[in-house]
Amino acid sequence: MGQVLTDSFNRAIEYVRLSVTDRCDLRCTYCLPPGYRDFSEPEAWLTFDEIERVIRAFTELGVRRVRLTGGEPLTRQQLPELAARLHALPQLEDLSLSTNGMRLKKYAHALRQAGVQRVNISLDSLQAERFASITGGGKLNKVLAGLAAANQAGMSPVKINMVVMKGVNDDEVEDMVQFCIEQGCTLRFIETMPMGDTGRSASGHYLSLEEVRRRLAERFELLPAVMSGGGPARYVRVAGTDLRIGFITPISQHFCASCNRVRLAADGTLYLCLGQDDKFELRPVLRQGIGHEELKDFIRAAIVRKPEKHEFQEQPRKIIRFMSMTGG
Numbered sequence: 001m002g003q004v005l006t007d008s009f010n011r012a013i014e015y016v017r018l019s020v021t022d023r024c025d026l027r028c029t030y031c032l033p034p035g036y037r038d039f040s041e042p043e044a045w046l047t048f049d050e051i052e053r054v055i056r057a058f059t060e061l062g063v064r065r066v067r068l069t070g071g072e073p074l075t076r077q078q079l080p081e082l083a084a085r086l087h088a089l090p091q092l093e094d095l096s097l098s099t100n101g102m103r104l105k106k107y108a109h110a111l112r113q114a115g116v117q118r119v120n121i122s123l124d125s126l127q128a129e130r131f132a133s134i135t136g137g138g139k140l141n142k143v144l145a146g147l148a149a150a151n152q153a154g155m156s157p158v159k160i161n162m163v164v165m166k167g168v169n170d171d172e173v174e175d176m177v178q179f180c181i182e183q184g185c186t187l188r189f190i191e192t193m194p195m196g197d198t199g200r201s202a203s204g205h206y207l208s209l210e211e212v213r214r215r216l217a218e219r220f221e222l223l224p225a226v227m228s229g230g231g232p233a234r235y236v237r238v239a240g241t242d243l244r245i246g247f248i249t250p251i252s253q254h255f256c257a258s259c260n261r262v263r264l265a266a267d268g269t270l271y272l273c274l275g276q277d278d279k280f281e282l283r284p285v286l287r288q289g290i291g292h293e294e295l296k297d298f299i300r301a302a303i304v305r306k307p308e309k310h311e312f313q314e315q316p317r318k319i320i321r322f323m324s325m326t327g328g
């Protein structure tokens with residue numbers, strides 16, 4: 001058996017969400033304020049060499065899966081090159097991508113060639129005007145072209161992530177199910193989280209996914225299902241179709257006891273929990289010339305400090321950083 005990286009609650013940490021930039025070409029209402037530009041400068045970001053070093057260390061310690069995220073990861077120059085370098089790490093079993101899809105048409109093929117097997121695309125509406133309004137100017141046709149390109153490139157599974165907001169897009173959940181049946185994608189519904197002022201104001205539109213599931217059950221026959229991938233979603237399958245629907249419920253039913261992940265931000269900050277401030281700065285130690293074994297010790301020591309759980313419900317005002325800074 002290979003190495004296992006465990007925290008002090010005996011959880012095996014085998015998944016890193018790797019943010020390659022905090023920049024984004026969209027301004028989703030629940031994520032970034034309109035016109036927001038206060039991003040970190042590229043000099044602050046880990047270089048590809050530094051990222052490869054850190055991920056190599058993680059994989060030698062027991063991490064098996066990495067997801068490229070951001071910000072919008074496809075805004076980082078030469079992303080396929082980084083993907084290929086990570087894919088070549090011998091212990092890494094799964095390399096995936098989360099994207100808003102706007103630039104996916106251009107990059108899907110190169111990323112697939114570089115070893116990105118699967119992709120999650122954020123898509124909160126199938127109505128062009130509403131999509132533009134939720135995303136601060138996003139173009140639905142570009143995302144749909146990106147989705148088609150991912151399918152053509154052979155990425156699989158392609159998952160659609162929809163943040164469900166009461167009074168904003170909750171009237172579209174049935175349409176989204178139908179769309180994903182037609183497209184052959186997996187669909188995941190996500191509850192709005194109170195991250196940053198944007199997430200907190202969007203919490204006014206919070207809708208428990210229990211309600212969404214009840215509504216869908218009136219129209220579709222939902223069967224229990226499993227989906228590999230180790231994520232926090234609980235899945236059902238729509239009878240008579242191949243569609244799997246996942247429900248990601250950080251608020252109504254948190255899944256911290258089985259949390260298997262940490263997040264590495266673009267500037268090298270290692271966040272141990274999405275909903276807590278605990279973090280370790282990797283960039284200074286990398287740039288001071290830390291050795292490989294020392295780097296592994298540093299990571300081990302950080303993982304021991306992973307908090308037991310988030311407190312989105314108990315302390316909804318706690319997290320001031322936006323999701324795009326952490327690496328969503």
Ligand code: SAM
Pocket residue numbers: 024028030031069070071072073098099100101120121122161163190191192193194195198199202323324327328
């Ligand atoms: N730009 C990429 C994308 O769109 O998938 C990756 C980063 S984005 C921050 C990752 C995911 O976080 C998206 O699916 C987005 O909808 C979700 N997200 C951002 N802020 C959120 C919030 N306050 N509550 C729930 N989900 C949020």
